[in-house]
Amino acid sequence: MMELLLNPSQSHPHLHHDEHNSMEGKCAEKVHVAVGKSVQKATTLLQWCLTHFKNTHICLIHVYQPSPLIPTLLGKFPASKANPGVVSAFRKEEKEQIMKLLDKYLSICLEAKVKASIAVVEADQVQKGIVDLVNGHNIRKLVIGAIPENFMNVKRNSSKATYAVKNTPSFCEIWFIYKGKHVWTREACESPHSLSSCAQPEVTTAESLSSRSVQYGMNELSHSECLQSHSERSTICNGIGSLIQSEIIETEATFPSKSSSSSRHCSSQSSVARSVDSLSEVEEERVNCKVVEAKREADTATEKAFVELLKRKRLEIIAIEAIRKVNLFESAHAREAMLKKETEDALRATIQDQQKCLGENKEIASELQRAMRSIALLDSCAQETNRRRDEAADELSLIQASILTLWHEKQQIRRQKMEASRWLERWKSRDQVEVTHCNHVIGFAEELPELAEFSLSDLQNATCNFSESFKMREGGYGCIYKGEMLGRTVAIRKLHRHNLQGPAQFHQEVQVLGSLQHPHLLTLLGFCPEACSLVYEYLPNGNLQDHLFRKNSVSPLTWNTRARWIAEIARAFCFLHSSKPETIIHGDLKLETVLLDSALSCKICEFGFSRLVTQEAIYPSSFRLNTETKGSFTYTDPEFCRTGVLTPKSDIYSFGLIILQLLTGRTPVGLASEVRRATSCGKLSSVLDSSAGEWPLAVVSRLVELGLECCQQNRKDRPEITPTLVRELEQLHVSEERPVPPFFLCPILQEIMHDPQVAADGSTYEGKAISEWLKNGHETSPMTNLKLSHLHLTPNHALRLAIQGWLCKS
Template sequence: MAVVSHVPAIAQPVDQIRYRDIGVPEIMSIRGEIVEEPVARVIEDKIYVAVGKQVKESKSVLLWALKKWREKRFCIIHVHQPAQKIPVSGLGSKLPVSSVSEQEVRSYREFERREMQKSLDEYLLICQSMRVRAEKLFIESDSIEKGLVQLILQYGIKKLVMGAAADKHYKRKMVDLKSRKAISVRLQAPASCQIWFICNGNIILERNGSNVPEGTGGPSTPGSSSAAEESCDEWDDVTPTPVRRTKSSKEPQDFHNPSPPSVKDGSVDDTLYDQLEQAIAEAENSRQEAFVEALRRGNAEKDAIEAIRRAKASESLYTEELKRRKEVEEALGKENLELERLRKQQDEVNEELQISLDQKSLLESQIAEVDQTVNELEQKIVSAVELLQNYKKEREELQIDRDNALKEAEELRRSRKEASSSMHQPQFFSEFSFLEIEKATCNFDPSLKIGEGGYGSIYKGMLRHMHVAIKMLHSHSLQGPSEFQQEVDVLSKIRHPNLVTLIGACPEAWTLVYEYLCNGSLEDRLSCRDNSPPLSWQTRIHIATELCSVLTFLHSCKPHCIVHGDLKPANILLDANFVSKLSDFGICRLLSQGELSNNNTTPCCRTNPKGTFAYMDPEFLATGELTPKSDVYSFGVILLRLLTGRPALGITKEVQYALDTGKLKMLLDPLAGDWPFVQAEQLANLALRCCEMNRKGRPDLGTDVWRVLEPMRASCGGSTSFRLGSERRCQPPPYFICPIFQEVMRDPHVAADGFTYEAEALRGWLDSGHDTSPMTNHALSHKNLVPNLALRSAIQEWLQQN
């Protein structure tokens, strides 16, 4: 609990220190019964007024005190109670302090103190307007009543004015206190403190102190306000008036300063009595002069303390200004580095744009040459109409290629711009530096390479103590950056149990980091690569069902449905439990409802065909229109491969011929086990429907295909192999387990040592006084925790499946 005040920062009230320094005991030894009362009056002369943070509510209490004691010195006291809930920007609500970051709590506490200072300054302005000297004093406490009692004890407050209840609760017949704080202060304050309880400008109750001067009486009632005012008037005079007293027989005998004998007793003559009166008068004058000197020295001491306080405040402001200047210089240096980095990126974008423009010029020159050739052929071979039409068609295709090249150049420029600006936007996945990528792949060791394609290379690596798959796109390829941005946009915004988890990315090297799936791709398992065991027919049905589920999910996304566009077994990955995960969204397309084909029923997009030819929709190859039905065709080819294990090229004709001749059983893959012929025949017919040349004849995945596959998958549950697979799936991956709790994490956070822990476990470790890593026992460079959002999402998906 800290006390902050604009008065001099001393351990005891200024008035008490002032009179202790001038040596009051020497003055009191002259004539004790006269000096004691003025000293007490001076110490208790200051009026303390307790106010709240709302000036409107406490103004009436202050005005009552100012009108009653216009010539007194005032001190405005306030107990600042920090808020337990803090408003959070963007949420529109308040959260407990424990749920908000330390920086936001610190910022809001500074805001509360500024608002409190403004309120206290308004109270001082009210006093200034009534020509009354006033100071302000405040303390921080979780309880207002305890804070007031602490101020009374710490500063020896003798006169206190405070509110009895809120003004809205005031009634003219109120005879007792209504405020819990007022009742508590009345009971807990020391008996020496005299308190006036005010409501709506009226005194409700007065509690007299135990050391009140003569004439004030005992504790008053609400009806004794006039008596209280008279008793207060006796305290208004600061300079004491000499009092002559005649000791009665009941008063104790003062041996050090006996009262002068009376004239009537005849023991002293008039001359001696006059000398005694003169000595007493001189002593009184000396006492008054000493008292005035004490007041002067006290004021000088107060001025000196105030000057010291101002000097310390100036020194603190100077230190703070130096600190701010250093922070500004550091921020400016960081901004210059960032500006230089952006300038380099801009130069790279300009170079790539120039390459695109050169390609555009090359295409335009090629078109001009074709036009010239066509003109020459038209003049020489008028009769060769068919050949002329072919050349015209070729010219149109070149124009389309030119338009596509221009569009891709524009998309590249836009993606570069978005990529550069995305550095300043919040991401929902982790960002890794290129040094981390190099370290994870042992400087791109060829032995760690697990995949290679036209897009780039895939490496297995260990990143932040997790097994991951690292996909590096070719930097020299124009398609690389756009594929990177496309895959980040898709996988960072959608989640599905059968979508590969994107853990993070390295934008500076166009690198994507995925969860590592130890069973590789479906293509590897169908070909039994590295002598791996073949997939059973039950597992193949399960994979087909999962693939149908994730494609239905992608095609039904709002507001843009997602078409994969490159569906093939090499892009379907399998985890340790042979659960399929769809990957490689670099060339997928997001289709809105506004992009409709000629029949105005199916979302589509015109683009250049990309991918593996054997799995591509023939209608897409002919027209360039990519639709969700294009993925249905690719799904049908994959389904035929699961049935037969044969290559994709020409597989539809082979299966169709086998069905027509009744030889389907001979075509089924014997490595999958003993296929149920009825289900195999049903799957073959379904796959051929998906592979219809005309996309209008292909079935719908969410209705027609799902009705066939889901019952088959359910029927596989009774087999031994599938029961074993289900049991294995209940075992969580090792990186889901907290190293401290040894349980599946619910709120994973990354510490400074690079390991991921349950947030509650790591905070308990740090709060218990540890500053080392629980795993390596090395000192932690900091205690900040970073949420592992990608891992938390993957854990939630796993928990939903189990």
């Protein structure tokens, strides 16, 4: 038994006097209260005790019944058949729950400021545990719950109360409580040593019950003597059989008295009426005696029959309990059989899956053999392809030589057309023909032999004398107007006159710019020396700045579109930087100078302006080497700010910032440093523009790498825009649209392999991926999970050539 003691912080100053129970003078004694798992019943019982036993040490008695069944994953098993570890854990959890429950009961005593303790005993039956505690610790006062019947006696199936009454020593006084009300009390003897004075505990119990008034239902105590006899028999039904014995003793004691009185009555009659015949008197006395004897025998038989009836009822209850247990065992057996069947089914399914996996392994092995044969075939095809590629390279060299010859011839024809156009203009001026009719002779810009030279009046008519309503924007070199000329909408850039070079040199540079024809360069239609203006084609879809930051509520740009724009800008600058005889440097590349046509293709404007204006206009003396040259300062090459020398690497720096802007959708200020930090920390996705969709890892990695290389502070560390780089950028968005052959993908990374390596299992993997796999201690195949015969890797040259050929075709 385990006992815990709890002392309250302070006791009650007054003691309550109960008019129904004389508790005065007993406050210092200990009262034991039997509490169970029902919090509501135990709380009601404790409240009654705290009301009637104030300032008394309360000892809470609880009988811990270990559960016979242990819950497991396969159901409930008897404790003897379950795993000892599982049983121990379950018992520990049961005891913890009991202690939590007893803590609640102790808190009730603590709130009432009553000294309290706990006594816990382990037993299979609650009533037996209570009786053992009473016997083992000489408990004098016990409070227990009971269930009344007809508000008078304890219910017949209240086995705890009946067992306690029958088996507890007589020195223990027991109070039976129901729903917070006192039902009845079994009084005790003077001391535990006075048991010898009582012949039988059962007789004492019966006498105590018969002599004790019941407090529960006091308004119904006006029953007749017959009802009291019925109450005594009801008490016998609860296991108090000694009451029958006492009644039998009383009955036997009554009959002699009646016999003696009858004898006295007969003798008195014989003394008064002596004349009666003596034989009649004797006969009458004998009959009376027989009647009394018969009545006594009838009462005895009735009591015996009643006892037999009680025994039969008790046996019926035992039989019902046995049947219930049998049903429980049968249901448990059925549950065990069902679980056994389910386990067998699961085992059978596992075996089938294993057999299926073995079959799949065989199929994979056969497919691997076919793949090896295919690889050998691809190797031979690759050799044939290499031979044809060499032949095509020779033919390409011849074609390039022919193209160069044709280009020289085309340049010569253009010069001849330019000279003819000048003669035509002179002829028209002699005949006083207005220049406005020039379009009827020359036609559209596509039909002009070379750049058209317009007069100031032509531009004034097209722009309403350079009206502010026709002005589109104002840049570093001048204003841009929208006008109508040559039967189409054009953009007219009016340059500041004080920034231009001499007329002859200006005319020469404009002709050079007009000769630059490229799909991604804004087409120069003509010029006007009088107004220092250039006439370009008009593009209605704005520039990259408007689309990237959605100024006109345009739809978000997908990653594919952004990657295509980067490739188009690179192709345009590859053309400008490789122009002959002199390299064309833009010098002012930014999002605003990249326009979009009707097909949303990029066209770069304002290229070659550094050839038109003076060096002072490009780099004013008032700014020296510390301020921006033109346009947005954030796109300006840091090397140019320090040295004042404009090179193609200056355009590459601006191109790198545009790449990072298209990736992140952010402003260029400090963008390169921010992307570089995110890349080094492995948080590149945090700076990418989520409106572009999910960027492919290969695409975004290459673009970020290129953008950061272009934004290097030292121009020597920046890459050059070569045709090879342009083709690589064009493949970034094209390759994602074509389905990739599955044998081009690495089984580990699921990406196109650039360095295919054959492992011992016959499968081909990306070199870095399979090397990391082997370095991490794996000696099995990533495909089959079988142990590799060796850890050597063999380059798959045939597959590498096939992948490269597929990428080139893409």
